Amino acid sequence: MNPVNYLYLAALLFTIGAAGVLIRRNAIVVFMCVELMLNACNLAFVCFSRLHGNLDGQVIAFFTMVVAAAEVVVGLAIIVSLFRSRHSASVDDASLMKL
């Protein structure tokens, strides 16, 4: 199977994730979409690795997973404390940082 098709898939996943981040209000869903984008990147890296015939892309995919895991920890903690203080998981409710 042509590896380029995986790149199309990665692009599709990334687009879905980005659209979700921009459109959805629920923090959990936004979070999931961020994960989707990260994984789309991973897929692209692995695909490039296969295309170029070396392991660099796969190594970077591992790094991305580590970053994603750390992000999940911090991100979920923020969402939980946000929900505790405002009883809502909507990202639009947290709009205090404006003039």
Add this chain to the structure above:
Amino acid sequence: MDNLIALLIAAPLLGAAVLLCGGRRLDGIGHWLGTLLAGASFVLGAVLFVDMLDRSAGHRTVTKHLFSWVPVEGFQADVGFQLDQLSMTFVLLITGVGTLIHIYSIGYMEHDENRRRFFGYLNLFLAAMLLLVLADNYLLLYVGWEGVGLASYLLIGFWQHKPSAATAAKKAFLVNRVGDMGLSIAIMVMFTTFGSFTFPAVLGGADGASSGRNTAIGLMLLLAACGKSAQVPLQSWLGDAMEGPTPVSALIHAATMVTAGVYLITRSGAVFNAVPDVQTVVVIVGGVTLLFGAIVGCAKDDIKKALAGSTMSQIGYMILATGLGPIGYAFAIMHLVTHGFFKAGLFLGAGSVMHGMNDEVDMRKYGGLRKYMPVTFVTFGLGYLAIIGFPGLSGFFSKDKIIEAAFAKGGTEGWILGAVTLLGAAITAYYMTRVMILTFFGEERWKHAKTPSPDQPSVEPAAETHGAHDEPHPHESPKSMTIPMIVLAFGSVFAGGIFGIGDRFVKWLEPITSFSHGDSPVGQWTVTAATIVCLLVGVGLAIAQYGRGPVPVVAPRGSLLTRAARRDLLQDDFNHVVLVRGGEHLTRSLVYLDHSLVDGVVNGTAASVGGLSGRLRKLQNGFARSYAVSMFGGAVVIIAATLLMRAV
């Protein structure tokens, strides 16, 4: 001997400093001190004069370097004096007539509580004028020039409690500033052209300089001369300057101030000789002023203002003569000296008349005073005969020479100038005869004037002691006033003859001003005869108009020209409409421009920046997703740009 030159100026300067700083405790001796120092200055001048006569004509110039004033690399200004025949003439005139006026003022200002201050100012005036004529460079001359302006301001406004005097002083000062600006520009141009402003550098280099530079210097010097010498178009201050005490008028008109312009042009003769066009302008200014002053003098009923018009006219003669070049310089200075005698005498006589008449200045309220003031009558009369150029008296010799020189200019110009000067002589004879008849002859009109007229409320402080204001009691003035008048009358009679016969004065000044005869189309005796005819016509007209029959106490309405002349030929109206209104319009439009354009640019920039940032602020809405959109959009743009660059 050359140390005396500095002392010559130092004496009156010391007097001014002591009298003005000494305060009230000097009130008792102030006038004596001032007169003494002025006299000392005259004696020093006389000593230097005798010393100068001992040397041959070529070696008479004495210079004295006092100290370096501004010793800077590339800009050397020194305080140094140059005493030559021209300066000497002025020194003797200034200190001589000045001292006589000091003596006169002792009596005239006797009842003024500020007499000490008055004498301080008089001394300052003398010192400034001496500095002006003795300076050996234009920068130091400028110091004297400004000093004269300051002293005249202080003296014209001496009775500053009178608003009219304060205004007149301001006017004189402001009009003079215009001329001063001309002199300062001339000095700057001199410095850029010659790299120096000493007389030898400037006058010696004038021939080699470009005609453009010479024209600029000449015109600016002429502007300066117009300011100080009250020539058209800067003549308007002279009439108002009559608000000062009468001795001040005598000093300004005879010995100092107005002669400064003539001195400046004569001193800078080399510059003017190099540019004939500028000389033509000088001649035109002189000619116009000559007639202007004479016409104004004919219409004034105020004795001092009539004399002021006459001064303007006579100075016009001198300026005209200086414009003729080497033909005229010597005669300009000669007329200046003889004019110094008879005009000082006339003003002091006028002051004496006012002194005896409760400070009434309206000649229509005089009349028949010859019986009451014999000394004043005789001295004033001799001054009168001198100024109209009665054969044998001072004015005859000097004015006749100027008229001859005007004809000697040659060509059409010569005929026009000759005609103008002859006409001036006739008008002079007319208005001076008018003054004479109105004041000393005819019926005693002051007897009917029960009350002082309401438009002459200014009773000078000196009049307070004369008691009843209802009817004046004409009387002769004290000795301190009559003696200077007698001395000046002698000068008025004999000075012209002493100078004129055998061309003594011309030979005396020749090393400085050079001299050429010109080629006159008419003979010397023809000119003299024409002058005498003009004189007789003028006198005859005046006698026909004022000498036969009563003179109305209230001035008749008069013709259009008379009314214009009473208003100084509309000079103030002209200045008001053109300069004051014009200036107001200019400032108003500048203010408008400032508000709309300059402020508009500044305010507009601020408003547009403010508006833009207000719009940009809207982007900061606090929604995380909208920030995400901008980040996403930015990333897309950057990637697109990168790809685009790659593709290209």
